[in-house]
Amino acid sequence: xxxxxxxxxxxxxxxxLVGIALFAxxxxxGSVHIPLREALQVIFNKDNSSALxxxxxxxxxxxxxxxxxxxxxxxxxxxxxxTLFRNPLADPSILGISSGAGLGVASVILVSGSLAVIPHWxxxxxxxxxxxxxxxxxxxxxxxxxxxxxMVMLIIIGIMIAYLxxxxxxxxKYFSRKEEIHAFVIWGxxxxxxxxxxxxxxxxxxxxxxLLCGMLLSKTLNMLIIGESYAENLGLNIRRATAxxxxxxxxxxxxxxxxxxxxAFLGLAVPHLARxxxxxxxxxxxxxxxxxxxxxxxxxxxxIARLPGLxxxxxxxxxTALIGAPIVIYVIFRYRK
Amino acid sequence: MxxxxxxxxxxxxxxxxxxxxxxxxxxxxxxxIALTGSNGLGKSTLLRVLSGRTxxxxxxxxxxxxxxxxxxxxxxxxxVSIVLTExxxxxxxxxxxxxxxxxxxxxxxFGKISENDEKHIKASLEVIGINxxxxxxxxxxxxxxxxxxxxxxxxxxxxxLILMDEPMAFLDYKSRIEIFELMTKMTSEEGKTVIxxxxxxxxxxxxxxxxxxxxxxxxx
Numbered sequence: 001x002x003x004x005x006x007x008x009x010x011x012x013x014x015x016x017l018v019g020i021a022l023f024a025x026x027x028x029x030g031s032v033h034i035p036l037r038e039a040l041q042v043i044f045n046k047d048n049s050s051a052l053x054x055x056x057x058x059x060x061x062x063x064x065x066x067x068x069x070x071x072x073x074x075x076x077x078x079x080x081x082x083t084l085f086r087n088p089l090a091d092p093s094i095l096g097i098s099s100g101a102g103l104g105v106a107s108v109i110l111v112s113g114s115l116a117v118i119p120h121w122x123x124x125x126x127x128x129x130x131x132x133x134x135x136x137x138x139x140x141x142x143x144x145x146x147x148x149x150x151m152v153m154l155i156i157i158g159i160m161i162a163y164l165x166x167x168x169x170x171x172x173k174y175f176s177r178k179e180e181i182h183a184f185v186i187w188g189x190x191x192x193x194x195x196x197x198x199x200x201x202x203x204x205x206x207x208x209x210x211l212l213c214g215m216l217l218s219k220t221l222n223m224l225i226i227g228e229s230y231a232e233n234l235g236l237n238i239r240r241a242t243a244x245x246x247x248x249x250x251x252x253x254x255x256x257x258x259x260x261x262x263x264a265f266l267g268l269a270v271p272h273l274a275r276x277x278x279x280x281x282x283x284x285x286x287x288x289x290x291x292x293x294x295x296x297x298x299x300x301x302x303x304i305a306r307l308p309g310l311x312x313x314x315x316x317x318x319x320t321a322l323i324g325a326p327i328v329i330y331v332i333f334r335y336r337k
Numbered sequence: 338m339x340x341x342x343x344x345x346x347x348x349x350x351x352x353x354x355x356x357x358x359x360x361x362x363x364x365x366x367x368x369x370i371a372l373t374g375s376n377g378l379g380k381s382t383l384l385r386v387l388s389g390r391t392x393x394x395x396x397x398x399x400x401x402x403x404x405x406x407x408x409x410x411x412x413x414x415x416x417v418s419i420v421l422t423e424x425x426x427x428x429x430x431x432x433x434x435x436x437x438x439x440x441x442x443x444x445x446x447f448g449k450i451s452e453n454d455e456k457h458i459k460a461s462l463e464v465i466g467i468n469x470x471x472x473x474x475x476x477x478x479x480x481x482x483x484x485x486x487x488x489x490x491x492x493x494x495x496x497x498l499i500l501m502d503e504p505m506a507f508l509d510y511k512s513r514i515e516i517f518e519l520m521t522k523m524t525s526e527e528g529k530t531v532i533x534x535x536x537x538x539x540x541x542x543x544x545x546x547x548x549x550x551x552x553x554x555x556x557x
Contacts, residue, residue, distance in 0.1 A: 004472075086426065219441065219448035226425045226438045226490075232390055234441045234494070235414035281429040284447055 008285060011278055015292040019068070022299035026064035027056060030306050059193070062200045064299065067192040069207040070260050071270070071298025072291035073252040076214045078267030079274070079290045080249040083221045083283070084242065085151050091268035092253035095141045095158035095246065097134045099165040101257040102188070104133020106169040109184045110176040123194070126187065127258045134254030137161055141250065145242045151228070154242070189315030190261040192302050203259060210252040211291055217245055218283035225281055265320040269328045270294040276331045297324060339402065340365050341497050341530045342387065347396035349379060349386050355394055356382065358552050364532060366497065369524040371541040372534040374551030380534035383551065384500045387532065389413050400498065414442035418494035420487045420501040430475040432486050436461055439493030461492040464527065465519060481512030488519060492527070499523070501533035505540075513537060517544045 028034050032055055034042075042052045077092040085094070092098065108129040141158055148154050173181055195203045220241045223231040232238050256263065274289040275281065301323055305314040342364040350356040356379045364370055372380050385391040387398055389405040398405045400416050408416065418439065425435060439461070440454040450458070462468045465485045470478065475486060484504060491499045504520075505513045517540050523529045532549075535541055541548060 216446065219444070219446065222434075222448055223438065223441055225427050225430065226435060227421075227423050229390070229421055229423060230419070230425075230438070230490075232410070233388060233414060233417070233419045234438060235409075235411035236441075237410060275429050279429055281427045281431075281434060284449075 004279075008278060008280070012289070012292065015289070015296060019292060019296045019299065022296055022303065023064050023068065026067065026299055026303055027060050029303060030055075030060065031310075058197055062195055062197050063193045063302065065200060066195040066203065066260065067298040067302040068295040069204060070192060070256045070263060071266055071294035071296070071301075072211060073207045073256050073294075074263060074267040074298075075270035075274070075290040075294025076211055076287055077249040077252040077256075078269075079271035079283070079286060080214060080217065080221065080245050081267075082271050083225055084245045084249075085155050086225075087155070088272065089268070090155070091264075092249060093162070093262065093264070093267070094155065095250065096137050096161035096165060097141075097250050097253045098257050098262040099162040099169070100137030101130040101134040101254065102262060103165040103169050104129035104131070104136075104258075105187055106172045106184055107133070109187065110172040110180050127194075127199070131254055131258035133165070134250070134257055137165065138247065138250035138254055142243050142247050145246050146239050151242070187261050188317070190263040190317040190320075191313075192260055192298070192316060193313075194261070195259045199259065203255070206255050207252065210248060210255065213248045214252070214291075215287050217241075217248060218287055220245065221283040221287075222281075225283075260316070262317075263320060264317050265324050266294055266298060269324045270297060272328060273297075273331055276334075297327070340399075341368075341401065342532075343397075343399040343402075344387070345397045345399070347386070347398060348394040349382050349391075350394050351382075353394060356553070359396060360549075362549055364498075364530050364547075366530055367524050367528050368530050368532075368547055369520055369545055370530075370532045370547045370549055371545040372532060372549050372551065373536070373538065373541065376536075378551045378553060380551060381502050384419070384502050384532070384534060388417050388419050388500050411442055414494070414496075416496050417498045417500060418491040418496040420484075420491050420499065420504055422503050422506050424483055424487070425475060428474065428476050432462075432467070432470045432473050432475055432478070433458065435475050435486050436471075436489045436493050439490040439495075442494065457493050457495060461489040464492055464522065465489045480507045481509070481515065484508060484512070484516060485519070488516070488523075492523065492529075496529075498530045498532070501531065503535065504533050505535055505537050513540060520544070 028036060028039055034052060038052060039056065042050060042056055074092055081090040081092060081094055082088060105126055108126055140161065144157055145154055173184065220236060223234050223236045224241065228238060270293050271290050273293050274286050278285055278289045280286060301316060301319040304323060305316055305319045340363040344360050344362045347360045348355045372383065374380055382391065386393050405413065436458050437450055440450060440457060441448055443454065462471060465488055467482065467485050467489060470482060475483065478486065504516050508516065520531050520533065521544055524531050
């Protein structure tokens, strides 16, 4: 085994171990500190009536799993967009999918009333409407991608759709009450606690299915990175490959945005972190590497967002950029050629 | 000897408008053919049609005896490879990754490189004489070296026909001679058929026995 392969394995193991440590901290640390021994007792004890059991299993565990899966999903979705469009600034929101979700949510919150108190059915309605909005945009973009020859045209159309949906959302906001706008802003800040125990199984299965599809597209992405004309000559059906890539990336983005809000930064930054750390452009390595680093970063952000001593949970969107931006700058300087 | 490529009454152009006079040419195994003609005449378009990426207005392109459009993209990828003026730009691509991409038509779902693929990759680098660059970052290479890597990719693709669009573009005189020497080696020693477009008439006259000169359909 050569040095480069050994390093890749060491980086994978390190990212995995960091993930386990951060996951454990997400369970233990918060407004109520839980010592490790007590946490282990609660986890392995059948008694499920204690307060600690409720905190761990009803709140922290689903939230940590959501953060882990969301980070992995957005990172892989971002990687796919950056490779497809050969654009380092592409991210999962570039095709207007997050804006579509935003419009879906705006329609529910701003048109049908306030989110101030969220009964279960309302949360479900918001998730469904966000998903519906995202999927409509995704379907339009996927269909267009099969008719257009140029990635540049596709990206411009995606950005135009984002402006269109954003504009309609703004008009809805303009005619809404203060409380409703506040509720919409809160949704826009992102929240990993929104999935909860009731939807965790569904969330886990859909995200893992999306990630596996992403992994299956590794060869396609490795062909596209050489260049579109070369990829076509190597036997790739460009339109079909584009449609599949957009569908998988868009699906992951739609699911995460529907449940957790439009979480920015991770999808843009993590693929760059993966490339610089693993020093590779091979998607067989980059896809799982992005998923792992995305999960680690999302867990770290979730931890910082609800550090002990803070009265309120900080908005995830602010924390992801606050923590992520310096890390990206450091990694670029540390691993620059 | 069976022709590798047969072009019969081929008319190419855009939106149904022909840009060249209809062409009837043939290329045999080991031919090194220069495609000449002034700028904007349609050399790149013709190469795209010959690679099966674009359909002609009329006429046929036959590859190994069959119409090029009767092959699936994957079958075609094993018959004709291309070298273009565009280059991969990803800063983490290694030379080996680029050459290995030539093996994608032969690999499975994840594009895993088999022992046989490794042999082809090493042999291609050896033919071109760039074994020492194998672990280098592609974007760190000079223009001439990058061109050689793209040619190595085409050789790794193991196709009887290799089409090159302006392979001498951006290269200095020494590198241009090297590329001509390489193409001669590929055709005479490896038995490949190489068709390339070029404006380098001095070198074309020196190295190529066959030239296809394009003529405009109508002078406006």
